[in-house]
Amino acid sequence: MLKVESLDKRYGQFQAVNNVSFTLEPGQIMGFIGSNGAGKTTTIKMLATLLEPTSGRAELNGRVIDSNDLEVRKQIGYMPDFFGLYEDIKVWEYLDMFATLYGVPSEDRGRVIDEVLELTDLGFKKDAFAQSLSRGMQQRLCLARCLVHNPSLLLLDEPASGLDPRARSELKELIGELGRMGKIVIVSSHILPELADFSTVVGIIEQGNLLAFGSVKDVVRSMTPAKKVQVRLLEKGAEASMWLHGKAHVSGTEFVNPNELRFDFTGQPEDQAELLRALINEGFPVVEYLDEEANLEDLFMRVTKGALN
Amino acid sequence: MTGWLAEQGRIYFRNANSVKDYRIQLRSTKTAWYWAIYLGVLVLVAISNYGAIENSAWNRSASGVQSSLTTYYQVVSGFIHAAILLIAPMLAASAIVSEYELQSMDLVKCSPTSSKYFFVGKYLAVMRQVGLLLFLALPIAAVGVTLGGATWAEIFEQFGYMYMQAGLATAIAVPLAVSTKTVIRTVFGYFGVMFGFSFLLMILALLSMGAGFTVVPPFVGLIPFASAFSVGKSLPIFGVEIPNWVSAGMLTAIFVKVLLLGAGSAMTRAGSEETLSLRLHGLLLVGMLAAIIGWSYGSLPPMPTGQTERLTALFVALCLPAYLVAGLALAVAAHGRTEERKFFADRLFVFRDTWRGRPSGAIGFLLITTVMMAAASILPFELMGRIRNLEIALSVGWILGFVLFSFALVWLVSTSFDDAVASRRAVTGFGFLIGASPMALGVALQYFWNQLDVPWGLRLNPFIPYAEAYEMMGAKILVLMVLGALLLWWGEKRRKKNLDMMRSRGQKVDRDEIVGSAT
Incomplete structure (x- = not known):
């Protein structure tokens, strides 16, 4: 279990991360969302032991994440938003080096390297030079590097940046698979629709503050007080608009087309059902009556203020 | 104790950073060029020096020629000395700076290894290269023995001092590369530090050698181009004559350790x-x-x-x-x-x-x-x-x-x-x-x-x-x-x-407010 408590990072008078707290269980994949400079990378770096928090703490499986504790690092796999590949080194040599650094016994190293190469679909490139791989393959190699020591926490900072749609799709499947393997995964990304696909929870950070944390649905619900409801009628669109005006929980009625209306609704599901019943009782010929569910991207645009730098 | 021994084995004999760096150094085209230039110039220096002695030998006495042969050995040693003192810090600087340039430093830093493991790995890879360079130069310097300009013992002791100095040069370059993060700045910084280091040791030596250099302290062997003064010398401590190369080796080991630990502590x-x-x-x-x-x-x-x-x-x-x-x-x-x-x-x-x-x-x-x-x-x-x-x-x-x-x-x-x-x-x-x-x-x-x-x-x-x-x-x-x-x-x-000003800005300045203060 990963437990983050009141994590703070301050550089002089600049507060990069402010009182961030959350908890993740094994198998949970957290989509970490925020504008550039919002504090995502700083938080991830603190969890990777690369930065020291000004105050607060994080615990992984009961062990404090501290740069002076080498044991806790064995449980963490960190993939930054750059590759960090060496020149003149082969794929297997690169993985062998990190397997050695992470203390994988020499007798197991060959097998582990083959397994992670198979998982990341890079087995056929084992003897190729790392720099000669395509961008997508290099990204997968970096992920393979994170996996050689079988960590329980994976920190992936912008893993999908610069990848083509096919590579992104493959990466998405791979991350989903890691979650199913029981790993805690934190993924920061700007590609929000894809993040919503495989994240079991999301965290939205802005100016160092964690604005929301929870399942995608809960976060969207909690951060969106009014949902959009769309009604399509056979006729009487204008009358329906007038009838809706002033009804409880209804505001901002607008026409999508002459017989199709959209409005903001702030009531409970029971209130929404009552409104539909009243519409029909009033003789409006309702063809469709549906929720337009807010997505992560809408929510992100609404709650964040944009780049800080 | 067993755990400690296993850890030392991991750091000094099975160091992944060292293996990786050594592989990269051997595969790099730049290294091939450095080696070719080094050997080419070394052979040229040796041939031209020997040629000059041969040409002037016909009208000189036997003792004069003998003295020239000693000069041959000193010139060749001087060249190797200069090359090693330049190559070693450059190799160390490139090995560390490349980690920053390729952005791989963070990956190594978050692995469960100490900075000691990292720097020792870098250091060993460089010293292996330096060892190879000295080994290749040995036959050319050994011509001096065949010609009567030096003895094998002198050559080995001299090469030992050169290896120690290369070790010091490498260790000086390591913390400099960590702080400057560029090869050029590291090399310039290295020249400055090496000059200061040599200057200080020279003053210490001059002050403690006495009139006519009756005593040669062991650290004289660590002064670039002055190690010949220390060859064959010893220092009596509690009445026991300790050869200078032994004390110099111990000093080098501690100097190197302090410098590498300095780089580790900075990180x-x-x-x-x-x-x-x-x-x-x-x-x-x-x-x-x-x-x-x-x-x-x-x-x-x-x-x-x-x-x-x-x-x-x-x-x-x-x-x-x-x-x-x-x-x-x-x-x-x-x-x-x-x-x-x-x-x-x-x-x-x-x-x-x-x-x-x-x-x-x-x-x-x-x-x-x-x-x-x-x-x-x-x-x-x-x-x-x-x-x-x-x-x-x-x-x-x-x-x-x-x-x-x-x-x-x-x-x-x-x-x-x-x-x-x-x-x-x-x-x-x-x-x-x-x-x-x-x-x-x-x-x-x-x-x-x-x-x-x-x-x-x-x-x-x-x-x-x-x-x-x-x-x-x-x-x-x-x-x-x-x-x-x-x-x-x-x-x-x-x-x-x-402190009062920082508190008034809302900054955390008290020890108890800051995480990790008690550790």
């Missing part, structure tokens, strides 16, 4: 194992240096009996190590108005911080180092019955005064800057003072040895331990202590004002 947070180890090894190194100087100086002909002469001789042996410790104040006491606890002075003195690398541990560490250094320097004199109690007291008093003054100055200047690096840069001017003092002492001694009147400016300067009477030394100690106390009072006043 880790306060309280890390590297910082603790750095401080302990730093202490050991200063102690060893001071002891070697003490034994070398103590081995010289009996000390003069006049008060002035005795004082001068004693303080010559003691003052340079004192300047070293004062220089250390720059490294450990500089801080800034920041919340990074490594460089943040929330208090003046906390005993348990002595080994943790926080500014509040600086004064404790400096005092312990000073006492250790003074004891190591004085002990040989005491054992030989060549020092009086009052002289011991005056020696220790002057060193303590000098260190207190140095610390207080660094402490005060640091209150004006936001981070320790800026503070250190600002106090670099103080470095000139440290550098200038040995020179001023040298000038004073020249006057003294030439039986001229020492100028009053030098006699009264409290930073120079030159005195013609015990009372004069006492006065100098008093001046240093008072000046140090005044600076410290002023620095403390400013530091407390800074």
